[in-house]
Amino acid sequence: MTKIAIAIHGGAGPDSDFIKQHIKEYKEGLKEAINEAYAMLEQGSSATDVVEAAIKNLEDNTLFNAGKGSSLTEKAEVEMCASIMNGFDLKCGAAAIVKNVRNPIRLARQIMEKTKHIYLGSIGAAEFARELNLPMEPDAYFITERQFESYEQTRKKLNDNGQQLAIEQLEKKHGTVGAVALDIRGNLAAGTSTGGTDFCRQGRIADSSMIGAGTYANNDTCAVSTTGEGELHMQYVTAFHISALMEYKGMSLREACHFLIQEKCKHINGDMGLIAVDTKGNLVAEFNTSRMHRAMKSSTQDLIVEIYPK
Numbered sequence: 001m002t003k004i005a006i007a008i009h010g011g012a013g014p015d016s017d018f019i020k021q022h023i024k025e026y027k028e029g030l031k032e033a034i035n036e037a038y039a040m041l042e043q044g045s046s047a048t049d050v051v052e053a054a055i056k057n058l059e060d061n062t063l064f065n066a067g068k069g070s071s072l073t074e075k076a077e078v079e080m081c082a083s084i085m086n087g088f089d090l091k092c093g094a095a096a097i098v099k100n101v102r103n104p105i106r107l108a109r110q111i112m113e114k115t116k117h118i119y120l121g122s123i124g125a126a127e128f129a130r131e132l133n134l135p136m137e138p139d140a141y142f143i144t145e146r147q148f149e150s151y152e153q154t155r156k157k158l159n160d161n162g163q164q165l166a167i168e169q170l171e172k173k174h175g176t177v178g179a180v181a182l183d184i185r186g187n188l189a190a191g192t193s194t195g196g197t198d199f200c201r202q203g204r205i206a207d208s209s210m211i212g213a214g215t216y217a218n219n220d221t222c223a224v225s226t227t228g229e230g231e232l233h234m235q236y237v238t239a240f241h242i243s244a245l246m247e248y249k250g251m252s253l254r255e256a257c258h259f260l261i262q263e264k265c266k267h268i269n270g271d272m273g274l275i276a277v278d279t280k281g282n283l284v285a286e287f288n289t290s291r292m293h294r295a296m297k298s299s300t301q302d303l304i305v306e307i308y309p310k
């Protein structure tokens with residue numbers, strides 16, 4: 001039987017009381033998304049369709065920082081970023097600083113398929129979504145009570161300290177969702193979607209929308225979706241790096257992921273995580289944080305749904 005495989009993530013970073021209090025809900029959300037996606041793989045859907053569907057599901061779940069439930073910029077606005085890539089023809093699509101589009105991952109897919117470009121941003125991206133009649137929502141749809149409270153806490157901390165506190169000294173708050181899949185025809189795909197980092201500057205673009213940093217898929221090697229501090233994934237071009245280590249150094253998927261996060265980036269004081277699948281359907285989750293929300297399943301691997309290290 002031809003192998004099928006999928007992994008999804010709901011972000012890597014520091015633990016929090018909220019996460020501890022909602023372990024059940026997080027796991028249920030991950031389980032629902034992966035079961036729906038896995039059923040699609042079993043029915044013969046393409047890896048790209050499956051990745052898009054899994055991410056859409058997580059974007060609609062307010063627990064995750066993507067789509068509805070995205071974090072807020074310093075101007076208290078939601079600006080979202082997403083990308084998707086096919087392993088078989090290296091086609092990809094990405095959208096940055098997107099507002100009002102209910103599912104940025106769907107927009108990224110449409111940019112890949114219906115334009116001669118790869119990357120659209122801001123007003124032009126939203127305009128294209130409107131042209132395609134993708135579901136649009138008012139600003140209020142995306143802003144959850146939890147994210148607003150988090151924004152307010154940060155704002156108060158900055159005010160109380162008379163702006164003395166550098167943004168870097170604040171508690172790290174960020175999140176993302178992502179998916180990688182191998183379909184029945186042996187094609188790989190990867191996708192990532194995020195609301196970005198809490199209280200970031202207006203106009204900040206996340207690694208999650210960057211091909212090579214946040215998302216990469218190549219049928220010769222693997223499909224990767226990253227999470228953590230986006231600026232680090234940009235500096236280390238993480239997702240492509242994994243593929244390159246396999247292609248140029250002959251490393252296995254597991255070795256490449258371990259090497260990059262735990263050895264190459266060991267000296268970095270920053271949150272980094274990723275999920276990946278190779279052409280044989282091997283699945284890997286690698287992270288240096290206290291938690292990464294994740295789920296995996298393949299034709300030879302029973303469902304795993306985890307938040308903390310195993």
Ligand code: ASP
Pocket residue numbers: 011012013174175176194195196197206207208226227228229230231
């Ligand atoms: N990488 C995302 C960003 O920098 C955040 C995350 O994955 O937690 O926007």
